[in-house]
């Protein structure tokens with residue numbers, strides 16, 4: 001079945017918002033997508049029907065436990081792991097802090113940590129904090145010309161002293177997708193632990209933690225139609241031995257050893273439903289469909305539907321991103337910051353407009369009901385390396401499955417006006 005953007009849009013209550021008579025056009029997806037009704041309902045249903053703490057011998061606690069166990073299975077299908085390798089936390093930043101605290105707890109012979117200049121601060125700051133414990137932090141270079149990570153530099157920085165290499169799957173500022181499979185392989189070859197920030201990538205492509213061979217991978221459900229919680233994949237070994245800080249009453253097996261305190265149960269219920277939403281897209285619009293063949297013996301399992309769903313979304317978004325890139329680049333005074341054609345990238349496009357600050361541009365767009373972010377988006381080092389840190393950073397347009405070509409035309413019209421063309 002052909003991708004039906006109206007079917008998708010009808011599921012998002014937030015798309016009814018208007019500003020000064022203009023329908024809202026949400027290009028703020030990399031800061032967090034909108035949430036489908038079914039995800040909202042799953043959270044409300046949790047709170048209405050089975051709100052309880054974990055591990056009790058009564059109905060609501062048992063149902064709550066089942067929902068959380070089911071959510072681990074759903075997120076495992078999303079990332080390609082086993083259910084007990086999935087832990088939940090407050091958000092990605094907090095999960096990476098917990099990981100860094102644990103991995104840096106008992107300094108040994110390996111006293112170097114590699115971070116990158118292309119990363120969000122969430123995968124830099126927690127590791128830099130380990131300098132206090134005597135760790136040496138090495139930064140792999142970002143090339144501002146090509147907007148890509150310098151893989152050779154990353155490789156050169158790995159050594160027998162490396163404890164951890166922390167890098168992102170895709171840049172939330174310029175959309176560049178890095179070769180994480182190769183980076184994880186090089187990290188493993190050096191005997192070090194890989195920690196991948198997949199927050200930006202998670203909305204834009206299928207993830208297979210086993211195929212890329214990472215040790216830890218973290219993402220946040222609010223970037224892929226879910227509520228504000230973080231999700232951590234930890235490879236069984238070394239996760240089982242992670243020396244995390246935890247209470248003596250806390251379960252110490254995986255995945256619990258990094259889950260401090262009571263989890264966000266309703267958020268977990270919502271995250272699982274967000275995965276079902278993606279699976280449903282794969283089912284409806286992907287190559288093999290149970291919707292058109294209900295009960296058919298060829299019906300794929302949830303993992304296959306999720307993979308198909310991610311493919312459907314990118315197939316829809318990439319041509320829109322190409323159009324946006326092409327037309328933006330043609331506007332006088334606009335400078336696009338993007339990887340070269342052919343380099344893997346998400347549908348996120350960033351740019352500046354000569355003579356007008358990014359915050360003023362997004363303010364003008366905001367008045368017209370066009371929602372976009374400006375600034376450094378916490379990818380501070382990257383924006384510094386682009387020479388834009390003292391110029392207000394970038395304007396970022398993030399495409400999500402509910403965006404339409406008409407919205408892009410509206411956006412381009414306003415940018416042309418702002419640029420004085």
Ligand SMILES: Cc1ncc(COP(=O)(O)O)c(C=O)c1O
Nearest residue numbers: 091092093120122172199200220
């Ligand atoms: C690439 C990337 N990493 C990490 C984060 C931080 O995620 P969280 O807000 O869940 O801590 C973000 C948030 O924008 C991000 O885009």
